[in-house]
Amino acid sequence: MWRPIAGAPGAEIFAITSKPSITNSNAYIVRTPARILIIDPGAEKPQVERINELVAESLAGGAREVSLLLTHAHLDHFRAVEHLDPGGVRPWTLVHAEGARAIRRKDRHHTLAILYRNAVIPDLAIDDVFFGATPPVGGRRRVEMIGASRTTIESFEIAPGIELDVYPTPGHSTRSVSFRIGRELIIGDVPFGASPGLAGLSGWSSEALRSSTQTIRDLIAAHRIEMCWPGHGRPLAGEEAAGLLADVERQLGDLGEIVRIDEERITLLRQFAIELLREIERLMALVGARLLLAASHLEQLEESEEASRLADAIDFDGIDALLAEFRDFARAFERGEQPELSVAMKAGATVGRIARAVESFQPVGSRHGTMVGRIDYLIDAFLQAIRGLVFPVPTTTTDLAELVRQTLAREQAPAHGADEFLEAADDPHGFGHMLADNLMSSHALRHCEVQLHAPAGEVLAEIDAVAFQMVLLSTLETLAAHGDGPSLAIEIFRDDAAAVLRVSSGAPPAIPPIRAALYHRAMKRMQGTYRVSAEHVTLTTIAVRNEQGNA
Template structure:
């Protein structure tokens, strides 16, 4: 049996495809979703058919449109006697209905016409009465197979169909649901075709319609069992390059542990993709602002140290964050976002691109390495935003610690955190070692005296009821708002907390000559989400020369 792989750069348009040429059958595994790719596959199949005419069967690892969309151009094979489609029974039902959810056409922006497959692999009827079957496909072609099921341990059952291809070759089909109910793996001799099994637990994938954590865990164990036999030497995924069986086994073992650790993600559908794409734009804009602050201050510290003759210390500062790599990531993001706005990218592609960028930013950001140079609340905000985005990207809700707390104490603590000034000058004089002196010097250079530009006053009614809030998130949010007002040239900021029904209303307002509005639309979108994660609701925001923001928190007794 000859194998003709079509391996493409990983994207969401199309899967890899594989053509198998056996004595009695030509097999096409996953026609994919790209016209040019399908044209090339038809050329290969046509040449093989001209050498020896035999039935052509299209096997789907599952019906997602990146694997199956080119079925709509199956007429290209009519001159070769046509092609029958073989797909697991659940996928056959989805194709017959043109199901936009189960084919992911709604998520990937491609309309699927209903189609009735000729062969239902691993059907309930076959599993109920296993054995040999023969399906007449017309034009003298037939599909002969044998069904069997057996336990492989830990209560996991492997369902298999063996299709004879002639000349001693066979194609074995295994039901491996999880990524989708109809997912299968196929084995041809030393090759195991995995479909999307390796990616089914990935962020932005786990949670798609039909995804099942329990099924995915079972299917990973099925694939590992197949590899344990030693007959498979190479694994061919639906996306990406083939890998040796040993490497695939290690990947599957890691995947199993990760999948076991997963909870139940949110449903990844068109609505989720829209919201996640919007959040991607908001989160990446704020991350760019934070990383610009961090990188800018590191450059300042490095430059001053260099001027002071502390070249080695300056180079150590430069190495803390790769500013060039950070700039490249955000430049790439802006290019991709522009492409999306121009109609060149799907929303789900934007989400995945943002996920890749945030993942790389996490790798570049070492909060511990810069802890002596920045305010702890700034580093917490950056670290938390990176984490919140990745949690959202994985299909879960960011963690909250909501409980009844005294808002007056939290707000006063936030003000103290904002106006607190470090003691780098004193520490420079008190340093007993060169290391201590350098640490204090770097902190002094990095310090930005924003709090010294503005006076902050707190006023509130007494006896406020406890409010349901995430105290740490709210503390950092209030400091963030104060910094934005100070950077916008506010001279005075008033923070008030007042009882409103059973809840508490917090108002933060700035005043000053030439004050700039820190609550523009883009900033408000980020702040509104941050407020929600604190447990509050943004009820009002005003800009102009009197910027103010009002947040309502539920009382401990509300909603009980």
């Protein structure tokens, strides 16, 4: 419905909002007695057809000039523009100068067409530009003090006494602007600039985004803004928007260095997302089965209360529902209904909710070697990947043979021995946790013979020990499940400047290619490699000289 714009008598706004996604933006129509502004028509034909209807109805009430404005040149904000025909009038179209260049050149990176399979950048006749060499026709350029900064803005009279002010707000893209009419702001995608999967897109800048969030917060305070209209999602009251933008600034402080998103990384993230959710689903099924087994043992010991508490330790029904929702979303991608990056972003939201569900369960011992610990690690690795984060890797000088011995000793032995269970016999809570802990650590390697071949001396390597163990354990599990019988061979040796760990099972390694690529990515972060051949899986990393000077 049309609603009056605060602080601009005679001006109204109509918001067309949809479920937040990266495939289609909100659209806004502003009308005054003299002019109609269409802002970000969006990417879906039905939405643009609705705009046509609303503009035609408004023009039937009296002639007005019609303009089309974009907050920025990302495809989800204008992809369906070819269907725009408001009352048979071609709108006078204005875009940021850099955005106009990207649209005219059909730049797939800066329009983000790379996110969408077979996306075609539509022809858009751009009549004038914001922040070009001269102000647009009918506009003027001036300097405004916004907070502590002098900012160049452009202004247009859209009706007698009503101004449209245009502010540069880059960061989400180099081509982003925000619009102010009275005490209301249309702010595009600035609130989402630090979101997982969006940080690192072409034109993204942490420094510029931080400045823009501060600019909009200062505008909200200086002009007593009552309403902010974002590019996706619901409208935000001024104070709420200021708080959200402050959160964006805090998120930016946590991000550190960001890897740029390109087509290769988008495809990898989508594959990573699907592979990750499959692995989490498998591990959660095992965790659930073993918790129920522990509860059954406690029931037989007439510890019904503790059995019930243990059985309800994790909301498996809720996790199953999340995974089912993701599977439906992934199938929508396969049908061509969702872009690749949206699959990764959906997985990011899903695993974040799974992480919160898993946090409620805390076994007695270390979680690194348990199934729950594996889920923790996978979730953390994926969230880092989808955010494009580059964290310093906490490497330490480690003797590979000793690390493997310790890992196998832990994984092939129960977490708690008989003496510990006897000591906990009078403590149902402790006894139940220890029972669950043992079952969680009941590893595929427990009944597998593993032969370790290593030189007499140390083979020192510079590695992230936790990440290395997780890659190694998953590899050993997979090979144990698909090998010729319950036996594995691990060979450790030096090769020039490299420390090498080679695993074989007597059969071709059944490591899926995408998983091998993900493990290679994990090893690459510690300057290593992960390679699968017809006979072996090989992990290499940098060898370190020992005290005797041997590499």
